[in-house]
Amino acid sequence: MNLGDDLYKEIILDNYKAKKYRRRMDDADISREGANPSCGDDIELFVRLNGDRIEEVTYDGAGCSICLASANMLCTALTGRTLGEARALFDQVRSMLTDADVPDFPEYAADLEAMQGVKAFPVRVKCAMLAWSTLKQVVDEHSLSAG
Amino acid sequence: MNLGDDLYKEIILDNYKAKKYRRRMDDADISREGANPSCGDDIELFVRLNGDRIEEVTYDGAGCSICLASANMLCTALTGRTLGEARALFDQVRSMLTDADVPDFPEYAADLEAMQGVKAFPVRVKCAMLAWSTLKQVVDEHSLSAG
Amino acid sequence: MSPARTLPLDVSKLRTEFPVLSRAMRGKRLAYLDSGATSLKPRSVLEAERAYYEQLSSNIHRGVYEFSERATILYDEARTKAAGLINAAAAREVIFTRGTTESINLVGYSWGRKFLKPGDEILTSEFEHHSNIVVWQEVAKATGAVLRFFPLLPHAEGLDPEQLETAFSERTRIVAITGMSNVTGYKPPLRRIAELAHERGAVVLVDGAQMACHEPVDVQALDIDFLAFSAHKMCGPTGIGVLYGRESLLEAMDPFLYGGDMIERVWKDRSTYAQLPEKFEAGTPHIAGAIGFGAACDFVQGVGLEAIAAHERELLDYCLARTRARDDITVYGGINTDDRGGIFSFNFADVHAHDVGMILDSHGVAVRAGFHCAQPLMRVFGVAGTTRASFYMYTDRSDIDALFDGLDAVRKIFL
Amino acid sequence: MSPARTLPLDVSKLRTEFPVLSRAMRGKRLAYLDSGATSLKPRSVLEAERAYYEQLSSNIHRGVYEFSERATILYDEARTKAAGLINAAAAREVIFTRGTTESINLVGYSWGRKFLKPGDEILTSEFEHHSNIVVWQEVAKATGAVLRFFPLLPHAEGLDPEQLETAFSERTRIVAITGMSNVTGYKPPLRRIAELAHERGAVVLVDGAQMACHEPVDVQALDIDFLAFSAHKMCGPTGIGVLYGRESLLEAMDPFLYGGDMIERVWKDRSTYAQLPEKFEAGTPHIAGAIGFGAACDFVQGVGLEAIAAHERELLDYCLARTRARDDITVYGGINTDDRGGIFSFNFADVHAHDVGMILDSHGVAVRAGFHCAQPLMRVFGVAGTTRASFYMYTDRSDIDALFDGLDAVRKIFL
Ligand SMILES: Cc1ncc(COP(=O)(O)O)c(C=O)c1O
């Protein structure tokens, strides 16, 4: 095992292979595409809301394992959470992937720590961030239109 | 004295300072401009013919000492010569400035040997050639229209 | 595929000329399989650039002092070498640019926008690198010309030879075609395309980015009108490349970039322009790059272009042979390597190319993963991307073996 | 002019950083007085380029392996350094080009041809280098816009400050002006010009070829919209330069060169384009050049731009002082050096500049002789050319002394 192989930890591979949240949602309140044109990752996020709360969130699309695993972790963590919690988690993920420190994730999002190895591979940070950046846009837009 | 200073031999400087042939000619049969736009040399050659013979040839314009000395040598050598002789002399000057050997100039053109040092300075070869290339065009054109 | 035959190149000796090859990547022997993106540089090219900077460091043109004169001579010699490399009829048909992309854009601006009329056709292919397709989309938009595509064989193994001729119409004015696909190494029949084009009065631009210095190229024998290529893909420095153009066409075109060195006379309100090649070389050129490029021409010709082509084909055959026994690798491009250069594109099961590339990286194997600036071809293949291994004179079998060992690691992790 | 004051630069130490300065020319100590054409290169810049070629040698963008990633990081860092050098608000406002000439052409094609309408005015000056005048002649031809010129002071000592404002009209859309004349070193009042332009909704493009890295430049403080400059004139490699552009303007412009890396998505018939700065950087860039340029930014900032400017002014004052006693030298440019950089242009009696240059050459003195890509300014002076000595941080008084000794030789031969 070495640096690269090491990145592909069980947790990442499990999340990549899990298809639980990988599906389109017909009754989504908001859906949004996100893409990294330079590497071909291309996903769509579907969100159903109940007031301020994310009732359900799913994704579909194509991407590398890092990208899809990250999307799956997002759905796992945020189902049932508030938009405020989503925003806070976005900040934590971003700081993990760009700053020095690994944040103290809430328990429901503990799996995300497995992503910290991505930081060592700058070109892959975009892959890990894609679902999260897309979610951030959804949240920002919703707050704007709602508020 | 060194290589560069050395180029500025008496003969070149004398020809440069000589104004004998440096004037426009009102009754020229042919006149033609020649220029090295990249270095600013800009001359005009005036030729009066009598049949196949150059009755008079003069030049005017601006240029460096090499360019103007060369033009003056041209006029000195070719006054009274035939177009055939002019063409032959052009070939000799060109080969002196671009090939290895110094040609055997006819006696009326012996001064031209002083130009051989120019070969060591590729950017100046164009200066030395300007009057000659212009003359060549005059001769070629005349043969065409006459022939 | 081909029987083991003695390689005509002394690859292990050649490898010592390339400083990078003595380095480890991720703690492993470097298997550099990304020459299609950019080639490694031999010492002689780096020395030539360095000598210019350390011994002359002067600008060219109009310098009246020794160092400037000598730099000018070296720059001019580089042009002559480039002309010799592709057998151009004259050095003034060689224009120095930043690279293939700028070369093609130059033709787009100075020939395309000047000469194309509404309804005229630009004939190209889905094999093209974005440089040779997006330029023409924009020229079409600006002029009203129309983009047409050569029909392909199934699985995009090549242009369909049966439909080569019918792809032309009486409105075809230019064929913009790759000399070698950067995805599959496929080499279109350039000579035949030029024939068909010229019969109809159309001109032919060849994107030679992958072809130049991987095989002998003779623009006069091919009878093509424009050839674009980049020094950095053929042992030369970054930031320099060539547009070869037939003299009569270059003469007829407008200048592209305006400024110093491409003018003859400048007044406040108008200017006249210089002769070829200066007409197309405005501003201080990449002097060191041109000089390094000249050294690269010497280097590849010293190695021998026939030998390089044969060597790369040997490696491709070896790759394909190693692939044949397995069902986890999908290969793109035909298995007949007569019309292919040294590029091996594949997907590994359903693992994303980035994951493949990244695991290979951790094993010291440098490949490219993605759409290779060829999205239209990816759509033909129906994939988001591929993993690409591409070869050059210094590539050896251990590099290929490292690739396949790395793929075993991918299998272990993902399957 | 100015009293002898202690030079803030340790020039003799600095000189050891430049390999060329240890060489002889024509058997004489080299007095390199042609930095206006191109600067000499310090070791650190050559090392940075060499390290890229010898240790990475990989293409950037989308590389999934270590060497490509590291090359990408170095390339991006170079952009950040360039942005820091001129205090750009964001690194994406820095576009890498081949040099000043390409930078100005980019604005001509992508801003000029898109936004200028018949009757719109382009305001420029007779101080411009051909790059900043011929581009605009062609843009005017293509769009129907009109070229206007700032009125000059007598003897072209500068723009006439009294007529600065009246040179503008309500149709002025762009001012294309040099930051420093490459003939006389004259520095127009950029801050004031930008103010006048912006009051009228016009944009300001500054040709910074001679200004960048000869003095501190702050695009935000100057409030200019575009700045073009070349690495090779500021200790950097050949083949690379910058177009700085205000983000909102770059966003509004069309792309210039089309191809790989500047696209977002490509279909057969259309494409979408990438964000800044990639939008304007099609094709493989001059990677080694950008990295060397980054090292040059570090180097000049380490030396100190204020100190460089003061040093050059000191040298110019010294030149002018040595000239004042003589009647055989005609100097171009004002004798007040407040608004002049380190360039000394002159004619020696009626001796042609080429003859002067060539005799200086034989004395080891490298100068430029001719029209300096500024024919319109030569017409103002009424001369075919001048001899130009231009300075940089490594120029010292012995260089100037060698120049004047050389002029004595000219006198001996010609007068
Ligand atoms: C004032 C000025 N503008 C533009 C240029 C052109 O720069 P480059 O030749 O690097 O494109 C130069 C250099 O010759 C210059 O001095």
Ligand SMILES: Cc1ncc(COP(=O)(O)O)c(C=O)c1O
């Ligand atoms: C076939 C082909 N065409 C064009 C290009 C563009 O070359 P460059 O990036 O050197 O301009 C490339 C290289 O990426 C290529 O492979």
